Amino acid sequence: MALIEKLKLLLVELKNRILLFKSYKAQMSPELLYLYQYQNEKLNRYDLIVRYLMIDYLLGKNDSGRDLYIKMQMSRAGGNKKFELDFLNKEKGLKDLVVTMQQEGYRDKSPIISNKDNRLFDGAHRLAAALYFKVPTVTVVRSQDSNPSYGMEFFAKYFDDNEIRLIQQTEKKILDEIKPKEVLTEILNSQKQEFGRGIFYQSFEEIDIVGQRPTEERFKIYGLAQYLTPSMKVLDIGSNCGFFATYISRHVKYVEGLEINQSLVDISNMTKLLLGRKNINFQQGDFSKAKFNNTYDFILSFAVHYWIGLDIETYARRLWNMLNANGYVLFESQNIEVQDVDWDEKIASFLGGGFVEIESGSLCDDNKIKRKFSLLKKI
Ligand SMILES: C[S@@+](CC[C@H](N)C(=O)[O-])C[C@H]1O[C@@H](n2cnc3c(N)ncnc32)[C@H](O)[C@@H]1O
Known part of the structure; x- marks a missing residue:
């Protein structure tokens, strides 16, 4: 194939990728993105709650957030030493994020990654921080097919009753703070509706x-x-x-x-x-x-x-x-x-x-x- 043809093909491919990327990109409130992590009223991402508690700990608001966080990261590694190190290293990332959030607010530079149904793939620290600090919107790129799940089954295996109780109380607090009218209106406006004349x-x-x-x-x-x-x-x-x-x-x-x-x-x-x-x-x-x-x-x-x-x-x-x-x-x-x-x-x-x-x-x-x-x- 002539070089010019190859370049043309490459250009088309690039254009398609950009189009795909654009159509998969959305601005969303962290509250709505968090609610998308529920299926049949069950939260699939309790790790978000533990991260939320860790942020609370870093700000001096509780004593147990770090213990829960370390326990969760060790449990996720499932005994694999390399993963344990990787996961534990992420603590520094979360600390840095909290410092940046306090000094400069949310820097929406690297988007949160989800699947097409808004189920979280990557960016759990960012989402927990955005929820905690009540950031108005985050950027989500719906580019993945799969998504990890950290439902209650995972936590029930590794955490004791007191720890589970704290996690569930925090889940309730987060839900109670969400204003139904705002998130429901956000979904309504995210898609053109045939009925309702705009409301x-x-x-x-x-x-x-x-x-x-x-x-x-x-x-x-x-x-x-x-x-x-x-x-x-x-x-x-x-x-x-x-x-x-x-x-x-x-x-x-x-x-x-x-x-x-x-x-x-x-x-x-x-x-x-x-x-x-x-x-x-x-x-x-x-x-x-x-x-x-x-x-x-x-x-x-x-x-x-x-x-x-x-x-x-x-x-x-x-x-x-x-x-x-x-x-x-x-x-x-x-x-x-x-x-x-x-x-x-x-x-x-x-x-x-x-x-x-x-x-x-x-x-x-x-x-x-x-x-x-x-x-x-x-x-
Ligand atoms: C005019 S609205 C009436 C909504 C509701 N029944 C009411 O009166 O408040 C019609 C609704 O039916 C839904 N709809 C249309 N075709 C349908 C179908 N084949 N099966 C289920 N729902 C359908 C529409 O999406 C829309 O929400």
């Missing part, structure tokens, strides 16, 4: 979040307090940011939310984690393809059937099959002047498919779109 689609009064549609008001308009009971299992189809599902979780035994958009599922899961709710489960998925292991006493189908795209008979049949005996569907339209001009025919399909109508109503809760709803009971 959340659903409001959540409990954490001071304004949305296109007011959750507590909707709950009242539908008259849900009258029908939901503490023994019920509920499914919310197209649960969006999960605020409606989280709100009603206080009224029922269990709520499941299915949502096609992963960033909305992230918001839902983080809300659940930050509010400490246990009886909710959010899944990413497309309703038209999803398989369900559960059956439900109450299904919420709010402004979603049009997006799912199944014909209404098939949709009604599917919901009927997913309901327990005497179960309910609360079926809400899209815009009755646009997508649901044939709303009465749609309700007729439900009535012909094994449901009776218990209640019906209309709402215009966002002062823009007129909708109707119907409470249908399986017979």
Whole structure:
């Protein structure tokens, strides 16, 4: 190959690498990056907490942070002398980082490295320090495929009960200091959203979040307090940011939310984690393809059937099959002047498919779109 061709190829390769690098680079608050280290409400990176405690120790705020840190580094080495030395040498790096942070603030020169799901690969000292000193944002490069895990199983093996208790108390303190509204808004803004007109689609009064549609008001308009009971299992189809599902979780035994958009599922899961709710489960998925292991006493189908795209008979049949005996569907339209001009025919399909109508109503809760709803009971 001629030299000029080789150079051209090299240039293309270089350009692609730069593009790839750019698309993988993000600015993120340390709180949000920390929250991404949770999976099913379990923290996979307790090493961050130990580093946090070590920083606290270096600033003279506790006595045990260094012991925990040294123990953790030795345990990570798993008896390998070379690794032990490498890990122990990192203590100096952390000390230097703390001094620099105090003198100059966070120097965001070398990015934190994660995988595409923001799971930490490299930069745990920097993330712990950024969290500790409440730095506004850090740079993250999502360039790795793998990520190490230091979950509670690892720590339970090497640490005693008192040490675990301190680690867990510190974890709770960090979570308590995170402001839900700020991190949830950060995720919302990190991706262009189809629904919500630039703000959340659903409001959540409990954490001071304004949305296109007011959750507590909707709950009242539908008259849900009258029908939901503490023994019920509920499914919310197209649960969006999960605020409606989280709100009603206080009224029922269990709520499941299915949502096609992963960033909305992230918001839902983080809300659940930050509010400490246990009886909710959010899944990413497309309703038209999803398989369900559960059956439900109450299904919420709010402004979603049009997006799912199944014909209404098939949709009604599917919901009927997913309901327990005497179960309910609360079926809400899209815009009755646009997508649901044939709303009465749609309700007729439900009535012909094994449901009776218990209640019906209309709402215009966002002062823009007129909708109707119907409470249908399986017979
Ligand atoms: C108009 S919003 C309604 C949100 C929520 N049900 C409410 O009324 O507050 C429609 C939601 O359904 C989700 N969605 C669209 N198609 C879906 C599908 N096939 N399976 C699950 N969710 C879907 C969208 O991402 C969006 O969050």
